[in-house]
Amino acid sequence: DTAVSQTPKYLVTQMGNDKSIKCEQNLGHDTMYWYKQDSKKFLKIMFSYNNKELIINETVPNRFSPKSPDKAHLNLHINSLELGDSAVYFCASSQEFSDTERTEAFFGQGTRLTVV
Amino acid sequence: AQTVTQSQPEMSVQEAETVTLSCTYDTSENNYYLFWYKQPPSRQMILVIRQEAYKQQNATENRFSVNFQKAAKSFSLKISDSQLGDTAMYFCAFNGNKLVFGAGTILRVKS
Numbered sequence: 001d002t003a004v005s006q007t008p009k010y011l012v013t014q015m016g017n018d019k020s021i022k023c024e025q026n027l028g029h030d031t032m033y034w035y036k037q038d039s040k041k042f043l044k045i046m047f048s049y050n051n052k053e054l055i056i057n058e059t060v061p062n063r064f065s066p067k068s069p070d071k072a073h074l075n076l077h078i079n080s081l082e083l084g085d086s087a088v089y090f091c092a093s094s095q096e097f098s099d100t101e102r103t104e105a106f107f108g109q110g111t112r113l114t115v116v
Numbered sequence: 117a118q119t120v121t122q123s124q125p126e127m128s129v130q131e132a133e134t135v136t137l138s139c140t141y142d143t144s145e146n147n148y149y150l151f152w153y154k155q156p157p158s159r160q161m162i163l164v165i166r167q168e169a170y171k172q173q174n175a176t177e178n179r180f181s182v183n184f185q186k187a188a189k190s191f192s193l194k195i196s197d198s199q200l201g202d203t204a205m206y207f208c209a210f211n212g213n214k215l216v217f218g219a220g221t222i223l224r225v226k227s
Contacts, residue, residue, distance in 0.1 A: 033215065035217075040219075041155075041220050042217075042220070043207065043217040043220075044217075045214060045215065045216065088159060092161075092215075094215070102149055102211065104149070104163045104166050105151075105161075105209075105215055107160070107161035110159050110161075112159075
């Protein structure tokens with residue numbers, strides 16, 4: 001029973017195309033994230049949503065647009081794909097109960113995006 | 117800004133030996149969480165251990181333990197009795213108002 005699932009696992013596409021990555025969590029968490037992991041394995045936060053509302057947008061190009069139809073889903077749409085967008089994209093979720101009680105982030109299996 | 121620094125890009129250890137991975141962080145927050153995640157070649161992100169900043173006692177999970185020094189903003193991971201399956205990239209992470217990761221340390225366990 002997968003807690004955080006992303007589709008697809010692999011995505012190969014040409015420059016200029018538009019693509020989407022879907023993410024769903026069945027943990028009942030309020031917060032969801034998108035991270036980008038580059039070729040050097042560095043994990044950089046892109047977006048964070050809490051109860052469908054955007055709370056963090058880390059200077060990501062406008063070509064990246066997250067969409068949260070409900071708190072269990074956070075999809076990532078990318079327009080006009082560029083070579084530099086090639087990376088592994090991770091979706092994650094967590095729950096904050098109070099200032100002193102918070103879960104860790106649970107991650108999806110990642111989507112390897114290759115732009116050619 | 118919150119930053120996490122892992123100063124060891126790569127580490128090696130013999131099977132059954134002990135190894136310590138370093139992590140320091142910078143924050144002005146008082147309530148936060150710290151984590152170590154493991155990423156094996158399968159690329160799945162796996163939680164190894166977590167530490168709440170308000171707890172003075174160091175967290176322990178079987179062979180994994182941390183040395184949390186809040187004043188020094190240090191959070192190192194000790195792996196005892198290293199196993200071949202521990203070979204992976206290890207990320208230190210800080211969660212205050214957002215979850216920030218260090219650059220990672222590649223750990224290789226040799227037989």
